[in-house]
Amino acid sequence: MQALIKVNQLTKEFVLGNILSREKILAVDQVSFEIKPAEIFTLAGESGCGKTTVARMLLGFEEPTAGEIIYSKESPKKEKRVWFTQGIQAVFQNPFETFNPLRKVDSYLFETLYNYKLAADREEAVEIINSKLESVGLSFDEVSGKYPSEFSGGQLQRISITRALLTDPALLLADEPVSMVDASIRMSIVNLFKRLKEELGMSILYITHDLATAYYLGGQIAIMFRGNIMESGPVEKVLMEPKHPYTKLLRESIPEADPAKKWTDRISISELEYEEYLRKGCKFAGRCPEVMEKCKNQAPDTLLIDDVSVKCHLYCNS
């Protein structure tokens, strides 16, 4: 199937330090992936792995240092911003920060419609807003005329999703959308993503550190570590039979809600994030239990093994 969005060798460089000692780090290092229509693609990794930087480049907030983003065969240019943002909409992590506390939440919904000229008058706008709110389990009467402080986090996150849905985007970019939502209603938001994909054929780029919900959503997954995609492929294969030692570590570190599966073996934790970024060879070499001599000097190539791409020296010889 034709890819909806294709990311090719995307790279972003940041400079650390002051005028005397400058160090360049690659926050995103030659990342490539593609998202097909009606597909959930998960970008997973720990904080500081570059996943939000990828999202910011996709949304045009940040200029890539190198590489390209091809959206339906065309690269986004500044003048095409409107056309482009209509196709990609985003939902962010903290619903309390998404909305200005002094502004009524419905004004965001109207503003989006008027900005994209999707509604001619208020009556038409209310109709569109109401139908979208219903799809997330709210109604216009519940939302109209209220300030953000009158809603719970879960409700605000749904309103934020509604706002993103107004333009009928082909791709919904959700950056840690459930990490600030209460546990007892978290799954209702995750289920909503599943429904958007199944019923509206929407593609979702789900950015998260929570592998359990990623597994639940299914689709494709890419595991990022210090700017690199370490392993990517179908969720079922990557999470159930992880190949890369980092994926294995991540997978084992998720506290499972089962007292019978307590952690027993011990782990080592990185002390300095940027030291790992500056590493010449494989970025994970400092903590990898299966580290070899060449891992320290030479970055591994990405190999495709059985539908899964792995960036690890362990698989280079075979």
Place this chain on the structure above:
Amino acid sequence: MDSNSKYILRTKDLKAYYVLDDLGKKKTVKAVDNVNLNIRKNEIYGIAGESGCGKTSLMKTLYAFIKPPLRLMDGQVLYYRDGEEFDIYSLSKEERRKLRWEYIAYIPQGAMSIFNPVIKIEDTYRDFLNSHLSGKTKDEIFEIAREHIKQLGLPMKVLNSYPHQLSGGMRQRVAIALAALLKPAVIFADEPTTALDVVVQRGVVQLLKDIQKGLENTIILVTHDMGIHANITDRLVIMYAGKIIEEAETVEIFENPIHPYTKYLINSLPRFGDRGTRASAPGNPPSLANLPSGCAFHPRCPFKMDICEEKIPELSEQGNEHMVACWLTSEGVG
């Protein structure tokens, strides 16, 4: 009573409310409402609940660290020490100060912000030890600090670092290490793993377990993350809207949850290898300032009966030391 000796901390009908003055009208928020806990020696005791359910207020009340508008309305917090029980609220300010860190220690939420940002960690250790162990020289104190850091398997260079030079996970672990420094019998940890990466979370859990094993003391762990509870706690209470609604051994709660809220909390967690639909509890958590009548969970409960709207259910034992507050299980309904 002799039988008390297996408990280190008990509460009796503990009530702590926020009393707010809203334009001349008195408003009470029942953050801790009628809580009875029996916490044993040598165990990790978990308190689970969502944000705004009163779990942090409960912890502050247990630690006697309450400031207006939070007020102790009623009840006792009984600690057991050297063969006798005493109410922490009957102690003078000076006695409470002495008790803290030496007998009970508290790791606050967001341990990132508890360090003085302009002094090195070793100076924080020095300040800390100076105020609790008198008559030690500077070298002796640094020796204690180094020994302590080494014992817990943290890198030695943290002592010589400023707080901002450490990563979030490292700072959290140093905060935990500091709390354990004087070998307290009870350590309170408020959301110690929240906002940390999964691998770092695991390191924090590892450290808490090591400390508990080493000191054979009691750790009271508050977090909303059921995965962490499953992994580390021995007993678990579930809080909802300021009340304890279920208490049992962790294994028992996960295998046999009884309260509908607990069932939702456990069954909604996605698990690897099983992609069956997981549903969240309908509706939203209530605001403590405006609680529903009767059982606070009734507007969200699929098994609601008439009595749930009228009367608040009491905790009752369902066998296996499993306590539940729900009308579905209470005897004498009808």
